[in-house]
Amino acid sequence: MRPLLTALGLAAAWELLVWLTGVPSYILPPPSRIAAVLADRWDLLLDQALWTGAEMLMGFALGLVLGAALAIVFAASAGWRRWALPLVIASQAVPVIAVAPLLVLWLGYGMASKVVMAALVIFFPVVSSLYDGLRRTDEGWLELAHTMDAPPRAILLQIRLPAALPAFASGARIAAAVAPIGAVIGEWVGASAGLGYLMTQQLARGQTPLAFAALFVLCLLGIGLYAVTDRVLRRLVPWQSFQGD
Amino acid sequence: MRPLLTALGLAAAWELLVWLTGVPSYILPPPSRIAAVLADRWDLLLDQALWTGAEMLMGFALGLVLGAALAIVFAASAGWRRWALPLVIASQAVPVIAVAPLLVLWLGYGMASKVVMAALVIFFPVVSSLYDGLRRTDEGWLELAHTMDAPPRAILLQIRLPAALPAFASGARIAAAVAPIGAVIGEWVGASAGLGYLMTQQLARGQTPLAFAALFVLCLLGIGLYAVTDRVLRRLVPWQSFQGD
């Protein structure tokens, strides 16, 4: 109920904004027009949304796994960290147009190259947050483990990792929110399908309302993934208290 | 010394990769060719790097401020959170091509529109992490403040906020790493200068080595900003112990 009200309120505010600022509708269509397009072309949008949703989910899953694995490796080994951390940071500065041909060359035009590109965007918040969490473990626990003759591996997996789960959750939340744009960026690689493709195609030729309808669906995907992730993540850390709703 | 060794090692690995996979140099130039271009065109690259660097720093600063402010607002007010948090999440799903015309309309082709676009990418990790940190304050401290009749504002600013600084630092680290791509994305909004602009141009002309030289400089900007941010952030939380270097 409440989310619906919020959505309606936001749409009204937007309609008002368009009306007040007099933004032409080929730049920012009013929600009423977007709604009309949504109603009219929902089959097309649904088709593309399925593509993008699939890319998004796969990229998210891959990003989470890859990010968590890398963070653990970094926490475990100073050697790896020294070599690979700069690479991981540098990877975030790489625009898709520079690597798109490379990805196609290695992975073909199919979904794989798109998912990999999406994961490249999505994995970083996870690595960074989790690694951050892993390196600020409570000293007391580490001392305890140390006096227990725990091997570093066990300390990492049984103490530092669970202790860093809230940090992981933080990173995963960011990852969930950027997953849709990751998928859209991925759509630049390889063959054309998906909401990002539809948007680019429509915008390039002035079909703004349809493009914004696609954008709206994309935003819904993002908010949905975030909401689900947020729920699941809270379960992940039952010993942690949360303020707010 | 050590970073230099790392860099050399990585370059060697890359050269080997290019050599082994036989990737054509118009798709992935070997570091030796990029180095040659770097040496040859450093003045051009420096010019563009200054632009992008400026956008990046301004976007980063704006992103940090905006992100921190929003997180605090969200933590302070359930009302704002309910309305604006979905918007903030949705904002991360918006590709630059959809908002570029709007930004240009409102801010013109100057630096402002690029910085705003960059900030839009950069601010999210900060909001999300900090807000996450703000909502998992130690219950004991909250109880203490409660028995002390602290007004919610004071609790937020004097207890929850300092306690969430490590979370803020986590977000800021991610923000620092994505700042360069933020700037490049910003350059999509009608640029005529900058590394991203240069890259697009050179890739279109088949001048891949120069494009990758620009990419290399961009990565350096990213790693530099990350390193500096990381240092500064550790100072920010002197009471927190850090494992690892």
Add this chain to the structure above:
Amino acid sequence: QDKVRLLLDWFVNPDHAALVIAKQRGIFTKHGLEVELIAPADPNAPPKLVAAGQAEYAVSYQPTLQMLAAEGLPLVRVGVLVGQPLNSLVALEESTIKTIADFKGRKIGYSVSGFEEAVLGAMLESAGLSLKDVTLVNVNFALTTALMSKQVDGVIGAFRNFELNDLEINKAKGRLWLVEKHGVPTYDELILVAKRETVDVGRTKRLLAAIAEATAWIKANPAEGWALFAKYGKEFDNELNKLAWKDTVPLLADAPASLDRARYEAFATFLTKRGLIKQAPPLDSYLRDIN
């Protein structure tokens, strides 16, 4: 049946009419080809991928081919889809810009193609101006949007068969300057390229024959052609493509295998003079006459 991957230059649009119709009507199959059309998002990637062996053919542009050839990419032109420039300089009719000379001191938007400066420079010089007299802004793909919202005073890189229609749909009228009439040598807008070492002449012949046949059919049945094209994908069935279709059909090359070497010679000279290529590679290194 030969399996062939053909990379389009961009998203599917009426410029690709012959390819789409040949596929839809089974003309490729008739010529013993099983063609997969792949639309990328980045117009610059296809020729590189062809050079790297990731596809047999790509749709590209003459100037792009010549620049890439100068950079040493092993590409050859094997055919043509649109044998004349589509590129043009456009301003709003309602604006004060009536001649190219009126652009002095104005902003011109473009979408990176790699040679916009060369084309625009030549056009401006034909009117006594130079690139220094205007401000160039990369507006990426939002050419008409930038123009209509008056963020720029003109755009270069607008396709004559598209952007005017786009303006029209949005209730604006454009004024158009054709590049080839204002100091730019004429060239082939859309061509087919293949990898130099691996061109299969026989197969290419069949491909071009199929395209020629499709083109002929389209020109004979434009309305039916549109209906077929609109069925290729839900996203292609829109007002703009419908209008553009009408303007594009007459421009399709009747003889895709034809080759005008002089055109390439002249344009190479132009690119060299404009500083986009240092040294023009020999024509034979990147042109392959399939006939």
Add this chain to the structure above:
Amino acid sequence: MARLVVPSLSVRNARIAFDGHLVAERLSLEIPAERTTCLLGRSGIGKTSLLRYLAGLLPGTTRAAPLAYMAQQDRLLPWLSALDNVLLGYRLRGDEAARRKAEPRARALLAEVGLGDRLNDLPRTLSGGMRQRAALARTLCEDRPVILMDEPFAHLDAVTRLDLQDLAVRLLAGRTAVLVTHDPLEALRVAHEVRILQGAPFTVGPAILPPGAAPRDPADPELLALQARLIGELRGSGPGDLP
């Protein structure tokens, strides 16, 4: 102090439970005003829960009057110096004038608890007992009519403990104080009333009134006799979970 109304605290028909786990039921209790009441009871019986009930920290409870609550953990803020931690209440309430007025008292209190030369040190450089003393100083500096303290001297050595008991008696005079402790002798030294919690769910025993004025002499045979009685009562009163 004079300006504050010092209330008594009363619990009426209270129920304390944590998801299914019942700690107290139909509990009624009167804590007299301007007196120090010590609570004794086996570990895990519900002393902390009762204190939190009185402090209005349990869901559905409110507190009766402004109070200072010293928890079982020190709860020092790691980013504030000892002095700033002691002044935390004043900083949080944002009354700059009050804070300035309280500062000399905070310094004096820290000196009295033996941290006069550690004013500017961060908590992480303090020993466990020092942290507890800082928390004690923070609680006493709050200058509230009601003061609730949960094992405030647990980490202090025997001598320091005696000194700080004296300090507490002095500063708690005229306030309504509830003090949880595990040391019967400590309870007998400082309290006007001692109460024993027993059983699960717990009930609160009748008030035991040690003779004379606090702080009492721990070697007083009457006190020692009372101590033996208290220990005896505790022994037979576990929450049922000790063998």
Add this chain to the structure above:
Amino acid sequence: MARLVVPSLSVRNARIAFDGHLVAERLSLEIPAERTTCLLGRSGIGKTSLLRYLAGLLPGTTRAAPLAYMAQQDRLLPWLSALDNVLLGYRLRGDEAARRKAEPRARALLAEVGLGDRLNDLPRTLSGGMRQRAALARTLCEDRPVILMDEPFAHLDAVTRLDLQDLAVRLLAGRTAVLVTHDPLEALRVAHEVRILQGAPFTVGPAILPPGAAPRDPADPELLALQARLIGELRGSGPGDLP
């Protein structure tokens, strides 16, 4: 136990300092093997630091033998149940067979400290004293030749404390144990040797040997006399920071 070599601990010419703050210098100390040594000393004098030195937890130190260390804080892992916390050492060392063998002992120990019905509860649902008891069980479950404990009974009521002292005496027999406490009587009840830390930087006084076998009767007049002597020594021996 028999299989383990139980070593004595020795400190030779040690120096303990925290950025400039000198805690001990030229410290030499012999802790006898298979004996329980109790350390007494004013709050902040350096007991924890000495224990950490012995545990090899201070920079530049190493420990002499496998040991179990119970810190002043309980250090329970919040995501593990009480039982899993007690078995933490075995889980960490990854020896599944040993863990399975230790589990019945862990359960028994938890029952002995009164947590027999809280095996599967998370630490956050336990009271402060319960947490301390769980930490005690964890330390004793480790089955090490050397055991270091920092105020292990601080949060326990008088009765539970006596019971657990008995438990500790029983389980520490044959091991080298060092136990920091603030309660002189507790030290006298359980220790073979009691040592007092005094001064800043601290020195360690001569070993005081309570008569008879532990656990001793706390009402024994000889013990009470010794207690008075210890308190006297403590009183004159602050780290110089108490007024």
